[in-house]
Amino acid sequence: MANAILTPSIIAKETLAHLENELVLAKKVNVDFSSEFVNSGDTISVRRPVRFEGQDDNLDVSSYNEDIEDANIAVQMNKTSTVKFELSATELTLDIDNARIQDIISSAAIKIRYKIESELAALYTSVFHFSGTPGTRPSSFLSLATAGAHMSEMAVPLSPRCAVHSPITAATLADSMKSLQTNRSDVKKAIEKLSLGYYGNFDNYESVHMPRHTVGVATGSPEVNGANQNVTYAASKSTNTQSLVTDGWTNSQTGIVKAGDVITLAGVFSVNPISKASTGRLQHFVVTADANSGSSTGPATLTISPAIITSGPYQTVTAAPADDATITVVTGTGGTAYDQSLLFHKKAFLLVTRPLMIAGDAGVKTSTQSGNMTSISVTERTDFNTLKHEFRLDTLFGTKAVYPDLAHRLTA
Numbered sequence: 001m002a003n004a005i006l007t008p009s010i011i012a013k014e015t016l017a018h019l020e021n022e023l024v025l026a027k028k029v030n031v032d033f034s035s036e037f038v039n040s041g042d043t044i045s046v047r048r049p050v051r052f053e054g055q056d057d058n059l060d061v062s063s064y065n066e067d068i069e070d071a072n073i074a075v076q077m078n079k080t081s082t083v084k085f086e087l088s089a090t091e092l093t094l095d096i097d098n099a100r101i102q103d104i105i106s107s108a109a110i111k112i113r114y115k116i117e118s119e120l121a122a123l124y125t126s127v128f129h130f131s132g133t134p135g136t137r138p139s140s141f142l143s144l145a146t147a148g149a150h151m152s153e154m155a156v157p158l159s160p161r162c163a164v165h166s167p168i169t170a171a172t173l174a175d176s177m178k179s180l181q182t183n184r185s186d187v188k189k190a191i192e193k194l195s196l197g198y199y200g201n202f203d204n205y206e207s208v209h210m211p212r213h214t215v216g217v218a219t220g221s222p223e224v225n226g227a228n229q230n231v232t233y234a235a236s237k238s239t240n241t242q243s244l245v246t247d248g249w250t251n252s253q254t255g256i257v258k259a260g261d262v263i264t265l266a267g268v269f270s271v272n273p274i275s276k277a278s279t280g281r282l283q284h285f286v287v288t289a290d291a292n293s294g295s296s297t298g299p300a301t302l303t304i305s306p307a308i309i310t311s312g313p314y315q316t317v318t319a320a321p322a323d324d325a326t327i328t329v330v331t332g333t334g335g336t337a338y339d340q341s342l343l344f345h346k347k348a349f350l351l352v353t354r355p356l357m358i359a360g361d362a363g364v365k366t367s368t369q370s371g372n373m374t375s376i377s378v379t380e381r382t383d384f385n386t387l388k389h390e391f392r393l394d395t396l397f398g399t400k401a402v403y404p405d406l407a408h409r410l411t412a
Contacts (some may be wrong), residue, residue, distance in 0.1 A: 006092060006101060006235050008367035008378035008391070010070040011108075014101070015378070015393060019314055020108035020371045022205045025342075026121040028162045029375055031400075044075040044352050046402050048237065051313035053307035071237035075352050077398035081115035083108040095289070099133070108393050113128045116351070117209035119399045121164075123349055124211050124340050124409055125260035126401035128286040129154065132163065132411035134215075134332030136227025138165075138341070144173070147343055147410050150281070155186070155273050156345050163202035165341040169412045170206030173199070202343060211340050213369075213411075216258035216290070218334035220249035220298050222327040224265060229308060230320035236307035240404070241288055244308075246327060249298035256293040256300050262286050262331045265321040268308070273405070282328065283317045286404075305404065331411065343380050344407035350399040 021025075048071040055064045085104065131147045132138055144163060152158065165173065177199060197204060225247040236242050249256045257263070261344040262284050270283040284306040293300045306316045332338050355368040368377040374395055381390045401407065 006087070006391075008365050008380045009369075010101075011105065011391065012367045012369040012376050012378040014105045015109050015112070016369045016371045016374065016376050018105055019113055019376070020373055022109060022113050023117065023373060024205050025117050025209065025349075026351055026373045027161075028164070028203075028344075028346060028349050029120060031351050031353070034213040036227075037360065041290050043397065044077070044350075045072045045372065046074055046075055046350065046400070049403075051239060054098075055387065067181065069233060069237065069314075070297050071233075073238065073397050073400065073402050075350055077352050077354055077396055079115070079397050079399065080121055080394060081112045082392060082394050083111050083390040084390065086388050086390045087387070089340060090251065092389060112376070112393070112395055114209070114376075116395075116397060117207065120349060120351065121207070121209045121211050121342070121396075123401040123404075124213070124342055125288065125340070125401060126286065126404045127344075127348075127407045127409050128262060128284045129408040130262045130284045130286075130330060130411065131408065132337050134330075134336070134411050137169055138410055139172045140176050141200050143206075143286040143337045143410065144305075144343075148201040148410050150344065151345075151406075151408050153279050153281075154270070154405065158201065160346050161343065162346075163200070163204045163341055163343040163410070164207050164210060165204065165209060165410075166210040166212075166339040166370065166412065167206050169210075169339055169341055170204070176207040192388075210342065211260075211403060212337045213260045213331060213333050213340050214258065215256045215332045216261050216287075216327065216335040217253045217293075218257060218261065218329040218331075219253070219292070220251075220256075221299075222298070222329075223244055223248045223320040223321060224325040224327065225265065225299065227323040228320055230310045231307050233307075233309055233312060233314040236309070239305075240307055241305045242307040243298070243301050244285075244302045244304050246302055247299040248327075249293040251293060251298045251302050252295050253293045253298075254300075255290050255371045257287045257291050257302060257329065259287060260328055260331070262300075263304070264328045266328075268321050268325070269318040271315055273316075275368055283301050289323055339412035341410040341412065342407060343410055345403075348401060348403050348406035350398075350400045352400070352404045354396055356396050357393055358394075 162225045264282040356377040358366045
């Protein structure tokens with residue numbers, strides 16, 4: 001095969017095409033091509049949706065008024081992935097053909113894909129809605145449908161919803177789909193694309209990047225330490241988190257709970273975000289940062305999401321927990337790891353990308369290409385003494401669970 005010309009522009013275009021073809025999670029989340037995002041330095045500011053209480057069965061609004069409470073979520077573009085390689089002048093002259101180029105580009109795309117997909121999957125630690133039995137892998141239509149029903153109860157739009165599973169969970173669910181009529185064209189197409197197809201009201205996919213959550217120590221008899229630990233929307237709106245003072249954990253334990261652990265509080269039930277009616281299910285709270293327990297009574301201050309808001313348009317629960325309300329860690333046995341499937345509406349997660357601005361210089365060539373989801377910059381430099389050509393590929397991006405209430409975790 002004839003030698004090919006390897007330039008930054010060719011590498012950037014070909015790597016971008018390979019990368020965007022192989023992404024799974026990135027294809028299903030929101031990307032930042034929208035006028036609602038405000039760019040400031042390395043941060044994108046995303047406006048949270050406004051909610052109203054409204055007034056029912058009374059057309060006289062003379063004494064009714066609601067203030068609009070705006071809130072913005074900051075999304076930093078602080079994640080990068082870089083691939084660097086070098087080729088000698090002899091290799092560029094004699095040895096580079098299209099097959100070698102494709103091998104180089106494919107390997108670079110795999111590395112960058114791993115970084116992007118892993119960072120998106122890691123957003124599971126912001127998701128508080130939770131279902132399944134730790135230690136039991138989902139294996140039926142009902143497993144997914146029940147999670148979907150919980151999402152509907154929480155006013156998550158039905159479309160577009162997707163579910164991404166670890167390979168083993170995907171295989172287990174696929175086994176339950178054997179009775180489907182595989183001669184249907186849509187099912188054939190799904191199987192050919194290595195997706196599981198539409199099942200349980202989700203478009204289902206598998207990904208090797210899906211997280212495995214290891215539960216904190218999670219021992220003791222934990223309780224809420226102090227009543228009235230609810231907050232206002234104004235105090236929590238930029239993060240949707242709050243501190244919860246607790247005790248009763250095993251004394252002096254590092255990582256008594258870990259980021260991503262999900263807890264319930266006795267007597268604190270979730271509400272439909274529109275009607276504010278109780279769902280009859282205990283509200284799930286996710287711990288968003290590792291916490292340690294102290295000595296004596298095993299105290300620990302947890303950072304949890306969502307915030308405990310008991311009234312108003314942004315109400316999240318039926319009531320604040322009472323003093324000494326029992327805390328239950330529902331993510332599983334302490335120190336044990338469990339696969340996590342992510343079920344979500346597209347707007348739950350955001351992928352932000354921006355092309356890197358790289359100045360050209362003597363002996364330096366650069367090219368930046370932007371696609372539908374990502375951008376890649378390729379820079380080439382030639383060493384005067386050795387005539388080696390150094391190439392580097394860089395991508396800059398950020399990820400955020402901007403609306404975690406539109407997502408759900410299904411444990412295995």
